[in-house]
Amino acid sequence: MTISAEPRHLDARYDVLVVGAGPAGMAAAIGAREMGADSVLLVDRERDPGGILLQCIHSGFGLHAFKEEITGPEYAERFFEQVLDHEVDVLTDAFVMDVTAERRVKLMSPSVGVTTVDAGAVVLAMGARERTRGAIHIPGDRPSGVMTAGLAQKMVNLEGYLPGRRAVILGSGDIGLIMARRLTLEGVEVVGVFELLAHPSGLGRNIVQCLEDFDIPLHLSTTVVGIHGRDRLERLTVAPVDDQRQPLMDRAWDVDCDTLLLSIGLIPDAELARDLGARMDPLTGGPMVSSTMETSLPGVFAAGNVVHVNDLADWVSQEARVAGEAAGALSTGRMRPLEDIRLLPGDNVGYVVPHTISSDHTQTVSFRVRKPIYGDTQLRLGEVHRRKLKAAVPAEMITIKVGPHLLEGFTGDALRVDAVPFDAEADAPSDAVGGER
Amino acid sequence: MADSTTETAVYLCTGCPLGCRLEVDAVAGDVIEVRGHTCKRGERYGRQEYLDPRRPLSTTVWVRGARVARLPVRSAESVPRDRLVEVAEALRGVCVDAPVRRGQVVLADVAGTGVDVIASRSLEPVG
Numbered sequence: 001m002t003i004s005a006e007p008r009h010l011d012a013r014y015d016v017l018v019v020g021a022g023p024a025g026m027a028a029a030i031g032a033r034e035m036g037a038d039s040v041l042l043v044d045r046e047r048d049p050g051g052i053l054l055q056c057i058h059s060g061f062g063l064h065a066f067k068e069e070i071t072g073p074e075y076a077e078r079f080f081e082q083v084l085d086h087e088v089d090v091l092t093d094a095f096v097m098d099v100t101a102e103r104r105v106k107l108m109s110p111s112v113g114v115t116t117v118d119a120g121a122v123v124l125a126m127g128a129r130e131r132t133r134g135a136i137h138i139p140g141d142r143p144s145g146v147m148t149a150g151l152a153q154k155m156v157n158l159e160g161y162l163p164g165r166r167a168v169i170l171g172s173g174d175i176g177l178i179m180a181r182r183l184t185l186e187g188v189e190v191v192g193v194f195e196l197l198a199h200p201s202g203l204g205r206n207i208v209q210c211l212e213d214f215d216i217p218l219h220l221s222t223t224v225v226g227i228h229g230r231d232r233l234e235r236l237t238v239a240p241v242d243d244q245r246q247p248l249m250d251r252a253w254d255v256d257c258d259t260l261l262l263s264i265g266l267i268p269d270a271e272l273a274r275d276l277g278a279r280m281d282p283l284t285g286g287p288m289v290s291s292t293m294e295t296s297l298p299g300v301f302a303a304g305n306v307v308h309v310n311d312l313a314d315w316v317s318q319e320a321r322v323a324g325e326a327a328g329a330l331s332t333g334r335m336r337p338l339e340d341i342r343l344l345p346g347d348n349v350g351y352v353v354p355h356t357i358s359s360d361h362t363q364t365v366s367f368r369v370r371k372p373i374y375g376d377t378q379l380r381l382g383e384v385h386r387r388k389l390k391a392a393v394p395a396e397m398i399t400i401k402v403g404p405h406l407l408e409g410f411t412g413d414a415l416r417v418d419a420v421p422f423d424a425e426a427d428a429p430s431d432a433v434g435g436e437r
Numbered sequence: 438m439a440d441s442t443t444e445t446a447v448y449l450c451t452g453c454p455l456g457c458r459l460e461v462d463a464v465a466g467d468v469i470e471v472r473g474h475t476c477k478r479g480e481r482y483g484r485q486e487y488l489d490p491r492r493p494l495s496t497t498v499w500v501r502g503a504r505v506a507r508l509p510v511r512s513a514e515s516v517p518r519d520r521l522v523e524v525a526e527a528l529r530g531v532c533v534d535a536p537v538r539r540g541q542v543v544l545a546d547v548a549g550t551g552v553d554v555i556a557s558r559s560l561e562p563v564g
Contacts, residue, residue: 047504057495057509057557063453071495073509073558077539157497160506185496185525204449204456209492213518312454 010091010112014041015331016324017105017119019096019272022051023313024304024320025125026079031324032123033086036332040088041117043107045095049083050076051127052150053313055157058178060205064314075313099124099272101297121299121327124273124287125320128266128305130175136264140227143234149175149263153182162188164259168236169193170224174202174311176263181210191257192217194224194238196245199372201265201395203311224260225252233258266309273302283351284308290339291354291363292326293319301327308353308366311397319364337361341407346380346416348373350394359410362403368394369419376422381406382415392419443469450474451492452482459483491515495557496525498543499532503560508533510543513553524548535562 015037018025021044029042048054053061056072063069066078083090094109103119130148145164153175155161167188169176172195180190193211198221200207211218219238225247226237239252268286278287279296286307287295293303303323304316330336337360343352345367352367365381372393379387379398384406392398398419443462450457455475461483462470471483485491493515497507516524527548537560544554 054558057497057511059493059495059511060454069453069493071509071511071557074539077559156507157509158505158507160497160499182496185494185522187526187529203454205451205454208449209451213492213521 010115010117011039011041011089013118013120014039014089015120016040016123016327017103017117017121018042018123018125018324019099019105020044020051020125020127020304020306021046021049021080021083021090021092022125022127022304023053023075023079023316024127024306024323025051025123026076026083027317027320028123028125028301028303028324028327029083029088030079030086031321032121032328032331033088035325035328037120037328038331040086040328041119042083042088042090043094043096043105044090044092047093049080049090049092055150055154056178056313057157058182061313064312065317072313079317096272099276099300101276101300103299120331121301123293123320123323123327124270124295124300124302124306125304125323126269126272126306128309129269130262131265131267133262136262138224138227140237141229143227143229143232145229145233145258146227146260147262149173149179149261152179152259152261156182156186162186163261164188164233164257166191166257167259167261168224168238168255168257169261169263171195171263171265172197172200172202172207172218172220173263173265174206176261177202177206177210179261179263180216181214184214184216188259190214190216191255192219194219194222196223196241197221198243199393199395201263203395223247225249227260233260236260266305268306268309270302270306273300273306276300278302281351281355283345284353288355289353290336291357291361292337292339293323293354294326294336299327299330308351310366311395315366315397315399319366322364340413341410342414344414344416347418347420349417349419352417357402357407357415359404359407362401364399365402365417366397366399367417367419368397370394373419373421378418378420378422380416380418380420382410382412384410384415388422389419446487448483448486450479450482452476452478459486461487463487490518492518492521494521494524494554496528498528500537500560501532501534502562503535503537504563505560508537508543508560509557510554511557512547513542513555516547516550516552520548520550524550524552524554528554535560 016032053072053076061075098106228235239247273287301323303320337358369392377389377392494512500508
């Protein structure tokens, strides 16, 4: 079977149109077909479907979706086989330029030119992009050799170029950690990983298998304060920071290197949603969504990293399937669930998705803590639900399933989500608050 | 129970993204108990990590006649942790021709480890 597909023809109207064929978009397209959408078009700007999965050659994907651990390209290909099995039309090498609130989609590609397609529902699944040097204002020269970790990943894993010979990585996010290992295996010397915060931003497993396995030093509470080099990067100045994150320049030192990879966070690639006029969440940078991942504009859904940056592709796919199913259901004329409870980030919670929930069905609520708690942690969903966790760190997204039984008898219009250190007395279990795992 | 002859090693399980903290009790080089795991894979991981640490390896090789320059490959099973770099080096000169099928063996018994390296992606030939 072939991995790339072109629609035999492009229809003027589709029940559901999905923007982006990564782990979110592919799952949304499948979900839409399964819930009854007759025609689904999946559009991607790259020539091969799969999105960023194609350059994520490491394992760690598929534990939920396929019940085994596989690599990114395998996850993409197996998902895409399901997309084709579900008779989804696929248009790659096509760029969505504009979506209107009436769900008229303008797209451009070498095969169809500039054309307009009407959709009963649209699912936005554009993913996220990397923050760059400009986002953190590193002073110094502007030589070549300074790039985001994901760009280096694309160069190494798809295009066959090495970014340099001696590299430093700023930021301990997962992509940076994975690139530290990747460059080491390709014979590039990785001098060290520098992290502004006092704790790593990436998953614990990646600290072990990407840094410790290769004796790559991780410098916490330390950052890059100077970039030096005329044409090519020659040297960095790094310095420890105090607890206000201010560099201690008297303790700065220099590091010789020709490459600096930035792994300093992702931001939702949400311009289409913003241009559309969807309500945006300043905490996530993505659109606000209901429990079925519908934005503030009826019939326009969004899911995956375009809504909030997830830890795992598997979770992106799960969330996008919800969006696709709801988009598909809408096309068959089914009613939306009544959606009348707002979720608010409370104590030590950075953001919560979705932004509203319904007492009609079971939904997954995802959030991140702001500050790490390295010990028993109490999660609270207003007064209706409590759960104890062993720890809670910003690097790991937390999810709770909220079903109708939890919301029975709740008469308010908003619930606060808190994640605070466990206090045995105040948090004594009570029979009145049911919990589910 | 731990006693004077018991040695306890602490690992962070890399078996999945959960990252459970494992404690492995061993007496005279034999694992007698694994604690802290939340699944069967975790218990196996703790035992293996103490006796013979292994990791899955992913890297890329050259591919001719496809739309991309590199073919992603992975070890069919985990390889000894201490030989990861050696295995990656053994794959550095390898070049395959499109078409490639996902799962196809790219290099058998890489670096004498007894482990095959397989393609992680299918690639069609381009004209």
